[in-house]
Amino acid sequence: MTTLKKPGSELPLEQLENVVIRFAGDSGDGMQITGNQFTLTSALVGNDLATLPDFPAEIRAPVGTRPGVSGFQLQFSSNDIHTPGDAPDVLVAMNPAALAVNLSSLKAGGIVVVNTGSFKETDLRKAKLDTNPLEDGSLDAFRVIPVDINQRVLDALSDSELSKKDKTRCKNFYTLGLMYWVYSRPLEPTMEWLGEKFAKKPELRDANRKALQSGYNAGDIHELFQGRYEVPKTDELPAGTYRNINGNQAVAMGVVAGAQLAGLRPVLGSYPITPASTILEELAGLKRFGVITMQLEDEIAAICAAIGASFTGSLGITCTSGPGMALKSEAMGLAVSAELPLLILDIQRAGPSTGMPTKVEQSDLLQAVFGRNGDTPMPVLAVSSPSDALEVTIEACRIAVEYMTPVILLSDNFIANGSEPWLLPDVAALKEFPVQFATDPEGHQTYKRDAKGSRPWVKPGTPKMAFRIGGLEKDTDGNISYEPDNHQAMTNQRHQKVLNVADTYPPTEVVGEAEGDLLVLGWGSSKGIITQASIDSCQAGRKVSRLHLRNIWPLPKDLDEILTGFKAILVPEMNMGQLTRVLRSEMPQHNFISYSKVTGQPFLVSEITDKIARILED
């Protein structure tokens, strides 16, 4: 082995506050793992961060083609940040397709690390490029760092007995090592991760570790970069213990926590669907918490089994995405009519129909609020970020059991797969809401309502309390009734019960002035982007306030008065204006401006700041 200089010891170290990096390659290149490892390490270094994984629906689209490009963007910072960043400072492109697809989003003057080993004639053809971007001047505006990663990784692993194919597959760790060198990140967390991941395949563990180390060393040996960078740990985050979390992990924990706080067993009925499947996977691994998970034969069976569980006195849960929501709607109606608690998790993706399964959208809002036959009201809540998900999921459980109602929780692809540091909550301080089952036949009626409008919950198996319920209209005793006045009364009661949920909301929070020219009102995963856009706008001298809705239905009772303080209300949504429609119908006196985006990508901060500027200039 050649004697190494201490890596990077003679190169200048520049401090940066923020870096946005995007790893892009073929679906089989391991870009999601690379991104996740960079994320993990940056979190452990103490940076604030936000991520945006962006991958195709196909598991392996044809190699080297544009549809097969998988990307992972993250922003890491020594400041308190709210988004994965609008435009990358650094693009790592593993092949021509990845370069072609991602180059337009790169910042002017940004760095492109290119794997030149994958820029042969055939690679260019697969990416539908007539000329080689490394030679045709299309990269002139950027700092290009050409590295033949394919060859370098083979050289580094020349001693290994792995096949050439297996050696080549280590190239993502070589790349990761190189980027760790550039940004002065420690190798240990990934080394450790590789040790766990390949515990049973030591040859793969060693090869990947060697690739990582070689990539790191290469930064120094080959003098690819003029200097290294450092993004110091943030001191802007509140003190406490943190971990990195993605939305689906946090929702799964919320399900366990919510059921425990209610004193119930969680029973999940589910059918795999992107991007909700990982909730089923997470919960299937939590059997020691008493969680029952059932992978049913279809979306309908999944919700029906969950309702069956609720019928027995467990907390039924189902998780799905838009197309599955559509299939479940008849069963949701039964849960509303029978008045049984149920948690419905809708991890939204781009529609209509199958749409774009791995891309983000917020277009199930109207389906969630109104999409059922009959007058079928149901509370709807929305998660705004991975670190918000535990609390909102618990809140959804509370509403479900306290009001004996199905509750829909909306999340989306951006939250589900995106991750961020999460200030861990004080678990002992989580408020319990234990369920009291009815056991006394004296004066009991199946649909006798309490002050909240909620009916009693009886567990089958309880002596002398046998009841029959179903989807036919019933009277207070639970018996079938087609009486005109009874149907009117029951419909009113179901409607009022759901409206009563708003009595338990905390006051709605406005960030910024309580009155002004413009309020930005958002919901769901655009919270971070709206937050950053509002901060940027204020810094640019444009006064805006912001409000983020957690409770989509029923709307908070104080919302109307809050909106009165603003001349205009901007509602950015990743749909064609669905929340705006609800707001306009419920509170028609306000001036709502819908800002719609449905590209399958989150809003950029700059899109919102530009929109704010245009509105305020008018």
Added chain:
Amino acid sequence: MANQATLTKKDFQSDQEVRWCPGCGDYVILSAIQKYMADVGADPSQVVFVSGIGCSSRFPYYMNTYGFHTIHGRAPAFATGIKAANPELDVWLVTGDGDAMSIGGNHFIHLLRRNINMNLLMFNNQIYGLTKGQYSPTSPEGTRTKTSPMGTIDRPFNPISLALGANGTFVARTLDTDSKHMAWIFAAAHKHQGTAFVEILQNCVIFNKDFYDDTVAKDVRAEKTIDLIPGEKMIYGAESEKGLLVKGWDVQVCSAEDADVWDAGTESSAPAFLMSQMDDDPNLPMPLGIFRSVEATCYDKAVNQQIEEAIAKEGPGDLKELIWSGNCWEID
């Protein structure tokens, strides 16, 4: 069981007025079930009747037990959730040929595949009753109804064959006109550990009156049907003079002495399937009785066992440990 000897059939009747058409076969089945429950000393607080949509699916309202009248075709999925969440409950699913074989076909086969420990009573009248007389997936080819004025052109399901194909562990057929036979089958089904599928030929007096009379009417039944009784010779005929024997892939009529003994517990369901296919052969009797009765893992028990195993192995889950796991770091 609780309350043994103190409860009568009447105790299993709810206070609701039964609203089936006069003469409907459902009345007899309801009465047979209520009597069976009383006879075995069932505890009404442990019993749940689940149903989908259709005439038969009103059944739970008339039982003084727990009941859940759900949505069309999906009752098996509700029952699966009920049993997984509480395997102690004694669950009976009541469905019809439309509910189970048509809109609920998918859930039907998966219920049998999972072998949930419960009873599935399918009332087969070969017609849609509640929607007023359209053909069903069990209507014989050529059936003329309002939606098939020139006769049906789709081939019907044979419910027994379908249940066997779905790996049903208990498959039986009985008759709404024979309370004694029903009681025998209900007892065997109830005793079975797993999904017990019982097809009950049931008369729809309005839209498909006496459709089964050619085979099961009093005067022809002995000649036209055979009772499959596990462990007993396959014998039928007015004088019990005829028998069945299986030769190769064929079922043949023989004398009573030469008849084979019926074995419902063979590892392969092929013999039961052969029997089920006799329905289509005019020269062979239609089988009633128990086609198949074998043991297999019950999903509802197994799903709870896995939880116990996980707790035994990893200890009971701790919420703080779960949330505060993974790579944590401190910010001061």
